[in-house]
Amino acid sequence: xxxxxxxxxxVRRPKxxxxxxxxxxxxxxxxxxxxxxxxxLFFPILPLMLSVLEGALGSQEGFTRISxxxxxxxxxxxxxxxxxxxxxxxxxxxxxxxxxxxxxxAKQPARASAVxxxxxxxxxxxxxxxxxx
Amino acid sequence: MVKPYTKxxxxxxxxxxxxxxxxxxxxxxxxxTVVAFALWLYRAPAGYADYRAMFAGTFGVFTLLALAALxxxxxxxxxxxxxxxxxxxxxxxAVQFLVATVLVFYLFWAAAxxxxxx
Numbered sequence: 001x002x003x004x005x006x007x008x009x010x011v012r013r014p015k016x017x018x019x020x021x022x023x024x025x026x027x028x029x030x031x032x033x034x035x036x037x038x039x040x041l042f043f044p045i046l047p048l049m050l051s052v053l054e055g056a057l058g059s060q061e062g063f064t065r066i067s068x069x070x071x072x073x074x075x076x077x078x079x080x081x082x083x084x085x086x087x088x089x090x091x092x093x094x095x096x097x098x099x100x101x102x103x104x105x106a107k108q109p110a111r112a113s114a115v116x117x118x119x120x121x122x123x124x125x126x127x128x129x130x131x132x133x
Numbered sequence: 134m135v136k137p138y139t140k141x142x143x144x145x146x147x148x149x150x151x152x153x154x155x156x157x158x159x160x161x162x163x164x165x166t167v168v169a170f171a172l173w174l175y176r177a178p179a180g181y182a183d184y185r186a187m188f189a190g191t192f193g194v195f196t197l198l199a200l201a202a203l204x205x206x207x208x209x210x211x212x213x214x215x216x217x218x219x220x221x222x223x224x225x226x227a228v229q230f231l232v233a234t235v236l237v238f239y240l241f242w243a244a245a246x247x248x249x250x251x
Contacts, residue, residue: 035214038207038210038214039210039211039214041207042207042210042211042232046203046207046239047239050239050242050243050246053243053246054242054246056181056184057184057185057188057246057247058246059181060181063180063181063184064181090163090166093159093163094163097156097159097160100156
């Protein structure tokens with residue numbers, strides 16, 4: 001407050017970026033995870049799911065091959081990662097649709113809905129994990 | 134009398150168009166997700182024949198519609214990410230071209246999967 005804009009102008013100030021996700025408030029976490037999950041859904045999840053669909057719908061042998069593959073623990077983990085990306089993107093997207101309509105934009109409801117979105121994404125992943133294991 | 138120029142000569146409205154279509158395609162995919170899950174619960178497909186039957190007909194058409202929505206949605210989304218992180222214009226355009234090509238390929242691939250390749 002004491003320095004005038006003129007005296008500040010010449011000073012090169014250091015920039016500090018806080019890149020740790022742990023310091024982000026819940027809406028910030030929802031946002032960055034929405035971006036990360038969206039990118040993952042485009043690649044590699046979309047081509048992966050299309051090839052799964054191609055295999056499973058192509059022939060009886062293909063279906064059996066995909067079923068056997070889906071039974072392997074490593075593949076199940078990959079499926080769970082895909083599930084989280086889809087679920088988080090889905091729930092976060094619905095939250096954004098409400099925010100676009102100016103519903104729940106105040107700080108407290110926005111935080112609450114962000115927490116709900118984060119929980120629902122993880123919860124869906126847990127339920128799917130419980131079902132496929 | 135000079136006729137008023139009704140066409141928008143600048144590209145500013147493309148942003149609104151993208152904004153609205155991003156939300157419209159999201160709703161299409163969200164509805165598809167709920168319908169697909171409900172249908173899967175209802176039919177409880179047990180094997181290859183059941184899954185084939187499930188994707189035959191109306192649900193197959195809805196699947197392709199949802200994928201078409203996804204194509205546009207992913208285009209806007211990936212473009213937004215590229216605009217944030219890829220600054221050199223040439224590289225950004227090259228990646229965008231690749232993304233657009235891949236997305237159109239996915240749509241044709243999906244159609245081939247759903248209705249078999251001749």
